[in-house]
Amino acid sequence: MRHRRLASLSPCLxxxxxxxxxxxxxxxxxxxxxxxxxxxxxxxxxxxxxxxxQEPRQFYRRPLPASCIAFATAEGRQLFKEALEMxxxxxxxxxxxxxxxxxxxxxCGLSAMVMVLNSFEMDPxxxxxxxxxxxxxxxxxxxxxxxxLLTHGITIDQFQCIAKCNGLNIDxxxxxxxxETVDAFRSRLLSICSQSLTASGTILVVCYDRKALKQTxxxxxxxxxGYHPKRDLLLMLETAAFKYxxxxxxxxxxxxxxxxxxxxxxxxRGYMLITKAFNARTGFPVEEGRHRPAEEFVxxxxxxxxxSPEVDRLLNRLNLFCLADAAYQAFSSPASLVDPGSAGGRxxxxxDEWSAYLxxxxxxxLGKSCCCLLHQQHSAAGPANCSPIPSDPSSQRLSGHRCECxxxxxxxxxxxxxxxxxxxxxxxxxxxxxxxTDGTADASPTLETATQVQLLFDTANFALxxxxxLVSSATGRRARLALERLPHRSYxxxxxxxxxPLTYRAITSVQSSGSASCRHPACALPLVTDAxxxxxxxxxxxxxxxxxxxxxxxxxxxxxxxxxxxxKSSHHILERLPQLSGQTCFAVLTKGTHNELTVxxxxxxxxxxxxxxxxxxxxxx
Numbered sequence: 001m002r003h004r005r006l007a008s009l010s011p012c013l014x015x016x017x018x019x020x021x022x023x024x025x026x027x028x029x030x031x032x033x034x035x036x037x038x039x040x041x042x043x044x045x046x047x048x049x050x051x052x053x054q055e056p057r058q059f060y061r062r063p064l065p066a067s068c069i070a071f072a073t074a075e076g077r078q079l080f081k082e083a084l085e086m087x088x089x090x091x092x093x094x095x096x097x098x099x100x101x102x103x104x105x106x107x108c109g110l111s112a113m114v115m116v117l118n119s120f121e122m123d124p125x126x127x128x129x130x131x132x133x134x135x136x137x138x139x140x141x142x143x144x145x146x147x148x149l150l151t152h153g154i155t156i157d158q159f160q161c162i163a164k165c166n167g168l169n170i171d172x173x174x175x176x177x178x179x180e181t182v183d184a185f186r187s188r189l190l191s192i193c194s195q196s197l198t199a200s201g202t203i204l205v206v207c208y209d210r211k212a213l214k215q216t217x218x219x220x221x222x223x224x225x226g227y228h229p230k231r232d233l234l235l236m237l238e239t240a241a242f243k244y245x246x247x248x249x250x251x252x253x254x255x256x257x258x259x260x261x262x263x264x265x266x267x268x269r270g271y272m273l274i275t276k277a278f279n280a281r282t283g284f285p286v287e288e289g290r291h292r293p294a295e296e297f298v299x300x301x302x303x304x305x306x307x308s309p310e311v312d313r314l315l316n317r318l319n320l321f322c323l324a325d326a327a328y329q330a331f332s333s334p335a336s337l338v339d340p341g342s343a344g345g346r347x348x349x350x351x352d353e354w355s356a357y358l359x360x361x362x363x364x365x366l367g368k369s370c371c372c373l374l375h376q377q378h379s380a381a382g383p384a385n386c387s388p389i390p391s392d393p394s395s396q397r398l399s400g401h402r403c404e405c406x407x408x409x410x411x412x413x414x415x416x417x418x419x420x421x422x423x424x425x426x427x428x429x430x431x432x433x434x435x436x437t438d439g440t441a442d443a444s445p446t447l448e449t450a451t452q453v454q455l456l457f458d459t460a461n462f463a464l465x466x467x468x469x470l471v472s473s474a475t476g477r478r479a480r481l482a483l484e485r486l487p488h489r490s491y492x493x494x495x496x497x498x499x500x501p502l503t504y505r506a507i508t509s510v511q512s513s514g515s516a517s518c519r520h521p522a523c524a525l526p527l528v529t530d531a532x533x534x535x536x537x538x539x540x541x542x543x544x545x546x547x548x549x550x551x552x553x554x555x556x557x558x559x560x561x562x563x564x565x566x567x568k569s570s571h572h573i574l575e576r577l578p579q580l581s582g583q584t585c586f587a588v589l590t591k592g593t594h595n596e597l598t599v600x601x602x603x604x605x606x607x608x609x610x611x612x613x614x615x616x617x618x619x620x621x
Contacts, residue, residue, distance in 0.1 A: 327429045
C-alpha cells in the first residue's frame with residue numbers, strides 16, 4: 001500500500017524538480033534501501049570496503065640471503081682484511097669513492113656505468129650541476145628509449161652501446177660459449193683484482209640474475225670491487241642500496257646468474273672487461289705495420305735498435321702533452337656530438353671551421369700577407385701591394401725581400417684564436433702534463449737500456465727542454481705575439497681556470513694520466529703554470545702537429561694556391577720547411593721535441609680520420 005501511495009506522488013515530485021533538470025525517483029531509492037538492509041540486524045557494510053589482505057606496497061630494504069655476507073659486518077670486514085693481505089683488493093680503492101645509489105629502481109645499469117666513467121676520471125664535457133662537470137645517469141640516455149627505461153632498465157647490448165658512446169671499450173664474455181667457464185672467470189678475477197686501476201686500466205662489471213643468489217628482483221648490473229680466492233667470494237659494489245648493502249657473494253652463484261637468459265634479448269647475461277677507448281698518452285691502438293715515430297729514432301742508434309720493443313713502448317707515447325677527453329668527444333662520441341653546447345661539441349665546431357679555412361682559403365685572398373713560405377707565389381720584390389724594406393747590401397740573408405706584412409703563420413694563429421673565442425670550448429685538444437718516473441723501472445731484460453730512455457723522456461728536464469724549445473722557436477715567437485694581439489678580456493678567458501681552453505688543469509690521480517704504473521704526473525712546473533708560456537707552447541705545438549695531410553687527402557681539389565697546399569703535413573713542416581733557405585717561420589728541432597710532436601700529430605690524425613658526423617646519435621654495436 002505504501003508503494004502505491006509513493007507511486008501516485010512520483011509524478012508530482014518529478015514536475016516539481018523538472019525546472020532544475022533533476023529526476024527524483026522515490027521508488028528507486030526505496031528499493032535500494034530495502035535491498036541493502038541487513039538480515040541479521042547488524043551494521044551496514046559497503047562491499048567495496050571489505051577486501052582480502054594484499055602484499056604491502058612499501059619496503060625498507062631486504063634481508064640478504066644466507067649465502068651473501070654484508071660488507072660492513074664483522075665477517076665482511078674480516079674477509080676484506082684477508083683479501084687485502086692476499087693482494088686481491090687493489091682495485092677496490094679506485095672504485096669505492098664512486099659508489100652510488102641508483103636514482104631509479106631500474107637504473108642499476110646506468111648507475112654502474114656512471115661509476116665506471118667517474119672511476120676512470122673522464123671529463124663528460126657537459127655540466128651536471130653548474131658549474132660542475134660530472135657524469136650522472138641523466139647524461140647516458142642518448143641511445144635509449146625513455147618509454148622502457150623506467151620500467152625495464154637496460155639490456156647488456158644497450159649497456160655496451162652506452163659505453164661506446166662515451167668513450168669506453170667493452171670485452172664481453174658470456175657463459176654460452178665453450179671457452180667460457182667458471183675457472184676462466186676466476187682467472188680474470190685474480191688478474192684484475194690484484195692490480196690497481198692505474199696498472200690494469202680495466203674495470204670488471206657483471207650482469208646476472210639476482211634469483212641465482214636467492215635475492216629479490218631479476219637482472220642486475222654491479223661492479224666487482226675485490227676477490228677472496230680462499231672463500232671463493234667476490235665483493236659486489238651494490239648500487240641498489242635501498243635494497244641490499246655492498247656484500248660478498250659466491251662466485252659460483254654469480255656465474256649461475258650470468259647463465260640465465262635475459263627475457264628482453266633472449267640471450268645469456270655475462271661479465272664485461274671495460275677499458276678506455278682512447279688513451280691520453282697513446283691515443284687509439286695502432287695497427288701492426290703502421291709507421292711509428294720510434295722507427296726513425298731507433299734507426300740512428302744501434303744500441304737502442306737491439307731493444308726496439310722496449311724503446312717502442314717508451315717513444316710512441318706523449319711525455320709532455322696529454323690528450324684531453326674533449327678531443328675524443330669532439331670526433332668520436334655521439335653523446336657529445338648531439339649536444340653542441342658540450343666541450344666536445346664546441347671543440348668539433350672549432351676543428352671543422354679550422355679545417356674548412358685551410359682547405360678553401362686561397363693564398364691570393366690573404367691580402368698583404370708576405371711570407372717566406374709564399375716566395376714562389378710572387379717575385380723577389382714581394383706582392384704588388386707590399387711595401388718592402390730596403391735590404392742591407394752587406395746582409396748574408398739568402399732572401400732578398402723584407403717587409404712588415406703579416407706572415408702566413410701570423411694569419412693562421414689569429415684565425416685559430418678567433419675560432420676559440422667564437423665557440424668558447426671549455427677544453428683544448430691537449431694539455432701540458434709532464435710525466436716522470438718514481439725512481440723504479442719495469443722489470444725487463446732490457447732494464448738498463450730502458451732506464452736510459454726513461455732518463456731521456458721521463459724527467460722534468462725533458463719537459464723543460466721541450467717547452468723552452470717550442471716557446472723560443474720561430475713559430476713560438478709568433479704564437480706569443482698572436483696572444484699579445486688579443487683583447488685583454490679574451491686573453492684572460494683563454495688562459496683562466498674558469499673554463500678557458502688553454503688553462504692548466506693539474507691531474508689529481510695517476511689513472512687519468514694514461515701512463516704506466518711507474519709513472520705519474522710531474523709537479524706543477526713554473527713553465528707549465530705560467531699562463532703565457534703554457535698558452536704559447538700549446539698553440540705552437542698545435543700549429544706544428546696538426547694533421548694537415550688528412551685534409552689534403554680528403555680534398556679532391558689540388559693546386560698550389562691554397563693554404564693547405566703550402567703546409568702539406570706535419571712531417572713537411574717539421575722536416576722540409578726548416579731546410580728551406582730564407583724561411584723564418586719554422587726551425588729545426590731536437591730529436592726529443594721532434595718525437596713528441598710526431599706522436600702528437602699521429603694521434604690527432606687518427607682522431608680526425610675516425611671522426612663521426614655531427615648529430616650522430618648512436619654507435620652501432
